[in-house]
Each structure stands twice: as structure tokens, then as C-alpha cells.
Amino acid sequence: MTLGLSKLLVGAESVENYSGCGCTTGNLRYTNDQASKFIDKIDDWHTRKFWYKDSNAWSGDMVENELGFYGQDNLYGDAVHLMLISGHGGRSCSPAAYYGYLCKGGAFYKCSYNTDEHTVLGEVSGQMFSTSPGILRFLILCTCHSVPKECYANVWWPVFANGRNFMYVMGYTGLSDDSPTTDEVGSDWASKAAGSGWTLKQAWFWAIEDWWVNDTGGVVSAGDTQAEAISNRDNMKLNWDPNVTFPTWMAASWHSG
Amino acid sequence: MNKIKLLVGGTPFNRSILFLVALVAFVLMSHLPVGAAKVAINKNVRDKTPETLGIPADGVPAHGVKPYKADRAKMKERAKAVWGKNPVAVKVRGKAAEETETDQAVKFKNGSIEFEVSKTTGAEILIDLDRYTKREPPKRDVDEKTLEREARQYVKEQMPDVDLNELSFKGVKKIIDSVSKVAKDSTVTETTTEIANYILIFQRKVNKVPVVGPGEQVRVYLSNNGEIIGHSKIWRELDQAPKGKKPVVPHSKIMQGLEQKLAKSEAPDVEVDLLEFGYMGQGRYTKQAELRPVYLVGYKAGEESKRIIEVYDAYTGEEIAPPVDPTGADAR
Numbered sequence: 001m002t003l004g005l006s007k008l009l010v011g012a013e014s015v016e017n018y019s020g021c022g023c024t025t026g027n028l029r030y031t032n033d034q035a036s037k038f039i040d041k042i043d044d045w046h047t048r049k050f051w052y053k054d055s056n057a058w059s060g061d062m063v064e065n066e067l068g069f070y071g072q073d074n075l076y077g078d079a080v081h082l083m084l085i086s087g088h089g090g091r092s093c094s095p096a097a098y099y100g101y102l103c104k105g106g107a108f109y110k111c112s113y114n115t116d117e118h119t120v121l122g123e124v125s126g127q128m129f130s131t132s133p134g135i136l137r138f139l140i141l142c143t144c145h146s147v148p149k150e151c152y153a154n155v156w157w158p159v160f161a162n163g164r165n166f167m168y169v170m171g172y173t174g175l176s177d178d179s180p181t182t183d184e185v186g187s188d189w190a191s192k193a194a195g196s197g198w199t200l201k202q203a204w205f206w207a208i209e210d211w212w213v214n215d216t217g218g219v220v221s222a223g224d225t226q227a228e229a230i231s232n233r234d235n236m237k238l239n240w241d242p243n244v245t246f247p248t249w250m251a252a253s254w255h256s257g
Numbered sequence: 258m259n260k261i262k263l264l265v266g267g268t269p270f271n272r273s274i275l276f277l278v279a280l281v282a283f284v285l286m287s288h289l290p291v292g293a294a295k296v297a298i299n300k301n302v303r304d305k306t307p308e309t310l311g312i313p314a315d316g317v318p319a320h321g322v323k324p325y326k327a328d329r330a331k332m333k334e335r336a337k338a339v340w341g342k343n344p345v346a347v348k349v350r351g352k353a354a355e356e357t358e359t360d361q362a363v364k365f366k367n368g369s370i371e372f373e374v375s376k377t378t379g380a381e382i383l384i385d386l387d388r389y390t391k392r393e394p395p396k397r398d399v400d401e402k403t404l405e406r407e408a409r410q411y412v413k414e415q416m417p418d419v420d421l422n423e424l425s426f427k428g429v430k431k432i433i434d435s436v437s438k439v440a441k442d443s444t445v446t447e448t449t450t451e452i453a454n455y456i457l458i459f460q461r462k463v464n465k466v467p468v469v470g471p472g473e474q475v476r477v478y479l480s481n482n483g484e485i486i487g488h489s490k491i492w493r494e495l496d497q498a499p500k501g502k503k504p505v506v507p508h509s510k511i512m513q514g515l516e517q518k519l520a521k522s523e524a525p526d527v528e529v530d531l532l533e534f535g536y537m538g539q540g541r542y543t544k545q546a547e548l549r550p551v552y553l554v555g556y557k558a559g560e561e562s563k564r565i566i567e568v569y570d571a572y573t574g575e576e577i578a579p580p581v582d583p584t585g586a587d588a589r
Binding site: 026033056105144212249 | 429434436438445456524538540
């Protein structure tokens with residue numbers, strides 16, 4: 001389970017100024033702080049590749065480059081092992097999809113991307129769209145609705161099934177707050193997951209619980225078997241290797257109350 | 258079809274009315290600012306009163322916070338007490354803990370159990386990592402009233418610095434585990450959902466005024482069988498006497514200013530759905546000189562919007578501005 005990679009490649013993208021890039025989802029105030037604190041902290045243990053903010057944080061960076069939408073995940077979102085995104089987000093259960101909102105930019109030039117049409121992450125040789133394989137393993141989505149408790153398996157199963165390297169999503173079920181009390185969530189997670197060797201689940205839930213607002217965190221992982229999916233969800237750490245051949249089980253957790 | 262005919266043609270009288278309606282609409286629209294948003298105030302927020310917000314009628318004093326001095330010897334004593342008598346640490350009783358230090362805290366690790374003391378505030382984390390976020394085989398039924406009673410008793414026995422009169426039960430948060438089987442056509446064929454942990458949250462109230470923010474709270478962690486597996490405590494020592502009572506700006510004035518500001522928002526619809534009053538308690542690694550009253554207001558701009566929280570100084574009514582946008586981002 002433990003991998004030889006001692007240092008992960010890490011990226012982050014965040015948007016506060018949506019109106020500045022022609023997107024009408026409403027401006028935010030702490031997402032750049034959240035990403036900045038995260039990237040500064042994770043840098044103590046792993047290798048920072050990029051942090052783009054506002055008009056330089058593009059939706060197309062999460063879009064599969066081989067799908068014909070002019071995405072460039074091969075250069076950004078899928079060219080790192082660990083990625084944090086902070087901004088707006090939404091979900092649909094039918095058709096099942098997570099919608100992430102960054103800025104318009106590059107050739108994709110849209111305010112949002114979604115998992116139903118645009119993402120193929122962590123794809124390896126032999127899987128579809130793997131002429132340029134992806135290496136993304138761990139994805140942190142500091143947005144609303146990124147791990148929807150109502151339909152987590154429908155939303156995230158296709159992403160896990162299409163990318164054998166893709167291992168874990170950390171996010172929120174329901175709303176997440178943009179607040180002076182949440183801007184340290186990413187850096188706290190980094191301290192615990194990278195600095196103290198906590199599991200991804202423990203580090204994520206602790207980081208959210210430690211900040212006052214009633215945010216409800218969520219995580220999701222997969223497995224070839226039920227036991228493997230549960231073990232991956234509960235025990236996975238940053239130093240794990242991909243271990244799923246084809247996911248037939250999805251395991252999630254979330255805060256309620 | 259008939260409606261279209263009526264609008265396009267019609268009698269001279271109808272045409273006059275149409276012209277008037279169009280003129281009024283034009284005048285109204287030309288007075289709306291560009292990017293005008295429709296602002297809705299949620300009923301829960303609209304119905305709040307000074308009483309329900311917890312605002313004392315005769316003014317609110319600020320409270321000075323005694324400076325915390327990180328004393329390694331005292332931290333070791335505290336850790337010794339944890340290893341010696343805290344029920345969370347039963348399984349490592351008598352075993353030596355490993356001690357490390359970071360820029361923020363001193364940490365003691367004993368097997369799967371971690372105990373951390375913040376160097377800036379004395380805030381504590383005690384957690385059994387073999388049990389936190391992990392569901393155990395069920396042994397007994399659990400009811401939340403009993404959990405609250407047991408958690409309160411735990412605080413009484415394990416946290417001598419916490420004044421139980423200031424400890425107010427805020428609620429139970431749970432960590433829920435779920436697993437789903439998915440067929441090759443992505444159909445979910447079965448799902449089970451179970452509780453992994455309970456988290457009992459206690460909020461500090463200073464002379465009945467709640468403390469909001471991440472500070473001044475205690476969380477007690479319990480397994481799915483109701484056994485205590487850890488705690489978090491951020492509880493600053495306050496000056497003996499509060500500062501003088503001062504009136505606070507009425508919440509209606511804060512809401513009025515917010516509504517005016519939001520009406521100019523770029524987003525088409527904005528809903529204000531949170532209003533709270535209390536002393537602002539900072540997080541575990543932040544030095545704080547005093548507890549001052551604040552208003553917190555929250556709003557969202559549509560289904561896919563984060564809820565934006567703004568903080569207002571309750572004495573002045575001024576917004577506590579967010580920090581300057583951080584530098585250090587990469588350029589394309």
C-alpha cells in the first residue's frame with residue numbers, strides 16, 4: 001500500500017473575483033486565503049507545482065485534454081498528485097454530476113466544468129483517453145456539494161472507474177461557508193495529513209470540525225470489494241499507492257447535524 | 258396567438274395603454290443600478306430579536322483575555338494527568354509518550370493516542386486515532402441525552418479550567434459512514450449507512466452572551482457505542498472583571514446596511530440566511546487580547562453559491578474587513 005513517492009506534486013486553484021472574469025456566480029472573500037494557506041503549508045512536506053487564483057484559475061484545467069473540449073488537465077489538474085480547488089460548486093443527482101466553478105480562460109473558456117461531461121482524471125495506459133495519462137490521486141474540493149450524500153456514488157463512480165490512479169475526494173455535503181473561520185481548513189488538513197500522518201478522512205473531518213461554522217464535510221473513495229472500499233475510505237493516507245482495479249463499491253462519509 | 262394579435266394590433270385605446278405601460282417600465286428600469294440583485298431575508302433571520310440573539314438590554318462588556326504563557330513543564334504535567342487518569346488513555350496507561358514540538362504546538366504521542374497543547378492559547382486536542390472516524394462493531398444502543406450527560410461529566414472531571422456554568426450544550430454532530438454497490442452501468446444497487454462517531458459540541462457563554470467563532474468551545478468525541486474517544490478544548494482564561502458595559506448597534510441597522518450593499522451585487526438573487534450575535538472567539542493557534550461582541554451575517558447567491566459570512570463589530574457597526582488578498586499566486 002505504501003508508495004515509493006516521498007514527495008507528491010501539488011497544485012491549487014481558487015477564485016474570489018468571479019465578476020472579474022465574466023462569471024456571475026457571486027464574488028467570494030476567503031477562497032484565495034484558503035488556497036494560499038494550503039499551498040504554503042503542504043509545501044513543508046511535498047512539492048508545490050502551482051497555485052493559480054482568480055482570472056488565472058481556469059475551469060479548463062480540470063477538463064480532459066483528449067475529449068475535444070479544449071481542456072488542459074494534462075498540464076494542470078491531472079499533472080499533480082494532490083489538487084485543491086476553492087470556489088463555488090454544485091451538484092445534480094440526475095444526471096449525476098458535480099459542477100465546479102472557476103474562471104473562464106484558455107480555449108475551454110467556460111465558468112464551470114462538470115464530472116458528467118468533462119473530467120477524466122488519473123487515467124492510466126489501457127484506459128480511455130490515456131495518450132497523455134493522468135496522475136491525480138487526491139482531490140480536495142473546497143466548494144459546496146462536492147460530496148453529495150444523496151448521490152455520492154452516482155456522481156463519483158464514473159470518475160473513479162475512468163482513472164485507476166484516482167483515489168480519494170475530500171469536500172462538502174451541502175453548503176460550505178466562505179468565512180474568516182474557514183480559511184485555515186486546507187492548511188490544517190495539510191498539517192494533519194502530511195505532517196502528522198493522520199488518515200485523509202481524519203485530517204479532513206478534523207480540519208472542518210475545528211472551525212466554528214456548521215460546515216458538513218464529506219469524503220469518498222472506491223474499492224474492488226466492499227471491504228476494500230471501506231478500508232480505502234477509512235485508512236488511506238497520502239503515502240498510499242493506487243490499489244483499485246475496477247471499482248464496484250463506493251464508500252463515503254459525511255458530517256450530519 | 259390571440260394574445261400576440263392583441264398586443265400588436267388592437268384599438269387606439271389599447272395602444273395608448275400599452276404605450277403607457279412601456280413608458281412606466283422604461284422609467285423604472287432606467288433607475289435600477291447595473292447588476293441589481295433581488296435580496297431575500299430568510300424568515301429565521303427576519304424573526305430574530307435582541308432577546309433571541311442573546312443581546313443584554315443594558316449593554317455588553319468586552320472581556321480581557323489573560324496572556325497565555327507556554328510553559329513546557331506545565332504542559333508535561335497536563336500530559337501526565339491525561340495519561341494517568343483520562344479514560345481515553347486507558348489502553349496506554351503506564352506507557353511512555355513520545356514528545357515533539359512544532360511551530361504551533363507541543364505534541365505527546367502514546368500509541369494511537371495523540372495529545373496536543375497549543376503554544377499560543379493552551380488549547381488541547383486529545384484523540385485516539387484508532388477510533389476517531391472509525392466505526393466499531395455495535396455493542397449497545399446509544400441515546401443522545403445520555404451522551405450529553407456523560408460528556409458533561411467528562412468535562413467536569415478532565416477540564417478543571419472550564420467553568421461549567423459557562424458551558425452551554427450546542428448540539429450533536431455525527432460522522433456518518435456509507436457504502437454503495439455500483440453496477441457496470443453505474444446503477445447503485447445497494448447502500449448501507451451507519452454512524453461512525455458522535456461529536457458533542459459545547460459553546461461558552463460569558464454572562465449568557467454566547468461566544469461564536471472557532472474559539473471558546475469544547476468538543477467531546479464518542480464512538481458509535483457512546484464511549485469517549487477524545488476531546489478538543491479552546492478555553493481562554495479571562496480577566497476577573499469585565500470591561501465596562503457598552504451599547505451595541507441594533508441588528509436592524511446591520512441588516513439594513515447589508516441589504517443595501519447586496520442589492521448592488523452581481524448575482525441575480527441573494528438570500529440572507531444567517532444572523533448571530535456573540536463574542537468572537539479565535540481559533541486554537543491565534544493570540545487574542547480580548548473578547549469583543551460581533552454580529553455574523555451569512556448569505557448565498559443561488560444554489561451553487563458558498564455561504565458568505567461577514568463579521569461586524571457590534572460596538573461600531575463597522576464590518577471587520579477580510580484580509581488583503583494573498584500574494585504568491587503563479588502567473589500564466
